[in-house]
Amino acid sequence: MSRRQLVYLHGFASSPRSSKARLFGDRAEAAGWGYTCPDLNLPDFATLTVSRMIDQAEAAIAACGPGPVALVGSSLGALVAIHAADRRLARGAMAPVDRLVLLAPALDLVPSLEEEFGPARMAQWQRSGLLPVFHYGDDAMKELGWGFMADARAYDSDAVQLGVPLLVYQGRRDELVSPQSVERWAATRPEVTLRMVDDGHQLLGHVDSMWADVERFLGGD
Numbered sequence: 001m002s003r004r005q006l007v008y009l010h011g012f013a014s015s016p017r018s019s020k021a022r023l024f025g026d027r028a029e030a031a032g033w034g035y036t037c038p039d040l041n042l043p044d045f046a047t048l049t050v051s052r053m054i055d056q057a058e059a060a061i062a063a064c065g066p067g068p069v070a071l072v073g074s075s076l077g078a079l080v081a082i083h084a085a086d087r088r089l090a091r092g093a094m095a096p097v098d099r100l101v102l103l104a105p106a107l108d109l110v111p112s113l114e115e116e117f118g119p120a121r122m123a124q125w126q127r128s129g130l131l132p133v134f135h136y137g138d139d140a141m142k143e144l145g146w147g148f149m150a151d152a153r154a155y156d157s158d159a160v161q162l163g164v165p166l167l168v169y170q171g172r173r174d175e176l177v178s179p180q181s182v183e184r185w186a187a188t189r190p191e192v193t194l195r196m197v198d199d200g201h202q203l204l205g206h207v208d209s210m211w212a213d214v215e216r217f218l219g220g221d
Contacts (some may be wrong), residue, residue: 002065002066002068003032003033003034004034004068004069004070004218004219005033005035005036005064005065005068005069005070006024006033006034006035006036006040006069006070006072007033007035007036007037007060007061007064007069007071007072007137007167008021008024008025008030008035008036008037008072008073008074008077009037009038009040009053009057009072009073009077009078010037010080011043011072011074011075011076012075012076012111012138013133013134013135013136013137013142014074014075014077014136014137015039015137015138016037016038016039016055016112017137018074018085018136018137018167019126019202019204020074020103020203020204021037021074023043023141023207023211024037024072024211025037025209026211027215030109031215031219032070033062033119033218034058034208036063036064037058038056038057038059038102039055040052040057040080041131041137042079044122045112045143045144046130046142046143046145047145047147048148049147049148049151049152050076050079050080050083050109050144050145050148050151050152050154050155051075051154053076053080054084054087054149055078055082057080057081058084058087058088058124061084061088061097062155064208068096068098068099069096069097069098070084070098070099070100070218071084071097071099071100071103072100072101072103072214073100073101073103073105073120074103074104075103075104075105075106075177076106076109076166077177077200078102078103078104078105079105079106079107079109079155079157081100081102081191082100082107082157082162082213083103083104083155083160084097084111084140085097085100086160086162087159087163089103089162089163094203095212096118097115097162097164098165099164099165099166099167099217100139100164100165100166100167101167101168101169101214101217102161102166102168103148103168103169103210103217104167104169104171104174104175104176104177104182104201104202104203105157105170105182106139106176106177107157107158107177107181107182107185107187108157108177108178108181109152109155110149110152110153111180112176112177113149113152116176122149125146125149126149128144128146128169129145129146130145130146131143131144131145131146132144133219136163137170137220138201149194156183157185158177158185161189162189162191163191164191165191165215165217166189166191166192166193166200167192167196167208167214168182168184168186168193168194168195168197169197169200169206169213170183170193170194170195170196171196171197171199171200171201171203172196172197172198172199173198173199173200174201175200175201175202175215176201177201179196182194183196193217195210195213197210
């Protein structure tokens with residue numbers, strides 16, 4: 001049997017150099033699994049879209065070979081993970097995605113951004129076509145095109161029913177993703193195991209226990 005492959009999808013304005021991406025890479029290697037973390041900022045952060053990220057995730061999955069493949073998505077990467085898995089499963093593609101791990105999943109991306117930025121800033125973004133945002137992966141301000149928001153409206157997490165096991169970690173003190181929205185999404189999906197923990201968006205206080213849980217989950221039948 002081919003060894004397990006793990007594809008890590010980093011979050012918005014993050015990178016494969018993030019602390020969680022590096023931790024998962026190190027732990028996956030120690031477990032004897034294959035690991036890849038595509039840089040979803042490429043080729044240019046300004047032209048970032050969810051559709052492009054899904055395409056990049058699919059390419060990473062396809063490059064894994066026959067599988068089994070697990071997707072680990074952090075924040076926006078979790079939204080990308082469920083839609084990439086949905087597309088692969090619908091096609092009956094090789095390199096099947098048999099498990100997903102979602103960390104603080106940004107399932108309500110569009111309404112969350114609209115609430116965070118407010119009507120005036122959203123209108124300004126649409127008029128100018130560019131929004132300055134802080135890019136944590138590069139530790140610098142960068143501009144993001146309006147195409148990101150226009151494209152994101154096409155993706156509805158509530159419409160996705162994967163039917164494969166999912167492990168979801170969500171912090172009760174998350175300042176970016178609504179814990180209530182994650183609980184609501186998980187409650188309608190019997191294949192989801194939800195871990196609500198006393199932590200913020202980064203889940204940095206639970207990385208060791210979280211990895212132990214993930215390792216059991218991905219190593220199971």
